[in-house]
Amino acid sequence: MRKPRDFDAELKALEDKARELKTRKVQQLGELAIATGADQLSADELAGALVAIAETKDTSKREAWAKRGVMFFESGSRRTAPASERNVRSDPAKQGSTQSPAGGSGSQ
Template sequence: MRKVRDFDAELKALNERARLLQQRKVQQFGELVEATGADALDADVLAGALLAAVAEQDIATIAAWGRKGAQFFRDTRRKSSRRARGGGEGDTTAAPGAEPA
């Protein structure tokens, strides 16, 4: 005998998952805006820049933006891994016998 599926419960669970994913997407976008320093811009300036980016048709410009973005994320990862190892920018301890820079 086949087990009866509770479609209502499955649909409710899927809707909850979609809601959580949307919340995470919005949170990550906010974190990205802060990490890039774009939070210093007025909201209308930021909106205008995003609209211009969406409307951009030049493939070379879009590719250049993509390279810049990829470089930003590579640099961000390097900085965070240095901090995790204790060798970040805030680390002022020098090795014994080392001369200050």
């Protein structure tokens, strides 16, 4: 006779995994805000900018923002890149060379 599955234990394990993934996502979003300099904005400014971006349906703007994001990650211009968590490729001369999203054009 087969041993019955412990559905409660499996459900708890899945809930724990989902909680861990959500925590990691929140941490990574915070790290992204710091790396881009968005942590210098007030919470109201940052929330307003994110709402505007989320509501934007203009595909050309979204594509431009995506390209800018790719350039940001490829440039290695992240300001706070702990060596233990990221591939550090930044050059001190490049630091701060990427304009923050709040100061760029096309964000409205």
